Amino acid sequence: MSEEAQLEGLLQEALSVLRRAEPVPAGVLAAARTSFGWRDVVDAVADLEFDSAVDDDDLARVRNAGSERRLRFRATHAVTELRVIDGGRRLAGRLEPPIAGSVILRHPARPDVTVSIDRLGQFLFEELPSGPVRVVAVPSDPHVSGFQTEWVTV
Amino acid sequence: MIDVDDLVARAADGEEAAWAALVDRFASLVWSVVRSVGLGESDAADVSQTTWMRLAEHLRELKDAARLSAWLVTTARREAIRVSRLGVRQVPVDPWEWLEHPGDVLDGPESRVLASERDLAVQAAVALLPPRCRQMLLALAADPPSTYAEISRSLGVPVGSIGPTRSRCLDRLERLLKEQTEGLLDDVGLRF
Numbered sequence: 001m002s003e004e005a006q007l008e009g010l011l012q013e014a015l016s017v018l019r020r021a022e023p024v025p026a027g028v029l030a031a032a033r034t035s036f037g038w039r040d041v042v043d044a045v046a047d048l049e050f051d052s053a054v055d056d057d058d059l060a061r062v063r064n065a066g067s068e069r070r071l072r073f074r075a076t077h078a079v080t081e082l083r084v085i086d087g088g089r090r091l092a093g094r095l096e097p098p099i100a101g102s103v104i105l106r107h108p109a110r111p112d113v114t115v116s117i118d119r120l121g122q123f124l125f126e127e128l129p130s131g132p133v134r135v136v137a138v139p140s141d142p143h144v145s146g147f148q149t150e151w152v153t154v
Numbered sequence: 155m156i157d158v159d160d161l162v163a164r165a166a167d168g169e170e171a172a173w174a175a176l177v178d179r180f181a182s183l184v185w186s187v188v189r190s191v192g193l194g195e196s197d198a199a200d201v202s203q204t205t206w207m208r209l210a211e212h213l214r215e216l217k218d219a220a221r222l223s224a225w226l227v228t229t230a231r232r233e234a235i236r237v238s239r240l241g242v243r244q245v246p247v248d249p250w251e252w253l254e255h256p257g258d259v260l261d262g263p264e265s266r267v268l269a270s271e272r273d274l275a276v277q278a279a280v281a282l283l284p285p286r287c288r289q290m291l292l293a294l295a296a297d298p299p300s301t302y303a304e305i306s307r308s309l310g311v312p313v314g315s316i317g318p319t320r321s322r323c324l325d326r327l328e329r330l331l332k333e334q335t336e337g338l339l340d341d342v343g344l345r346f
Binding site for chain 1: 173235276325328
């Protein structure tokens, strides 16, 4: 095939891909644009290192089917464990090591919700909206640095 | 690719217009990835937004903007798979089956997922084209396709130069597609 014919074939393929691609809904596009306003590069971000939705082996997944989803996030000096419970309606969590202070549940379409951390490092959000969420740990001691989980879809 | 490097750098410095330009170029790629995992529109919208929220905080780490598309595809697909695994949602194609044993599903009904890998590479390559080339392709893909006279008006170039521009754009697209096909295989294929 001549080079020209090959490029012509590529053009036709590209046009066909572009025509077949589902248009991005306007709301999805708007949400992507406003995502920029949510960036927070001040507090350290704890990376998601375990998610029972994908990291449990098959046996554990079958055993836990329909029950809670467990997530673990790791920052340099702390681990945050989250459990999505009651069919996704509530979010329980624990900080290791425990810190004194509060945690904020952040969602791009909802006001922040703040609850306090108990002495064992545990906390509970009674209402969990679906969508992208993150938990921000705010120590009451200003000398202790705060941190936040990365965004995750619940 | 220079202008995408520039957009990433400027967005990392907090420039909202650069971010909006990145969204315009890559939103369709992210959406295609999420939908190809089999999520419904509402879940797909959530996963798309999570992907963009994460990107906003990872711009500085994307030292090589050429990897942006691979980063977006990997992040969006992983997140879509998490959500598809939550149990209450419908997944017509099991993405793990394909990711773990791509060879096994070559001839099955899932081959449309494999085909869409090529689609994603094409979309990524188009997103990385210089603005003029991208506009031209989008104009040609419009239904009905724009005429040379219309393209000439919207790009602000004489009709006579559209032919040569078109050839240069196709050369560019061919190179980008080659890079993207390799990049997506490296980043998405092997890292899962």
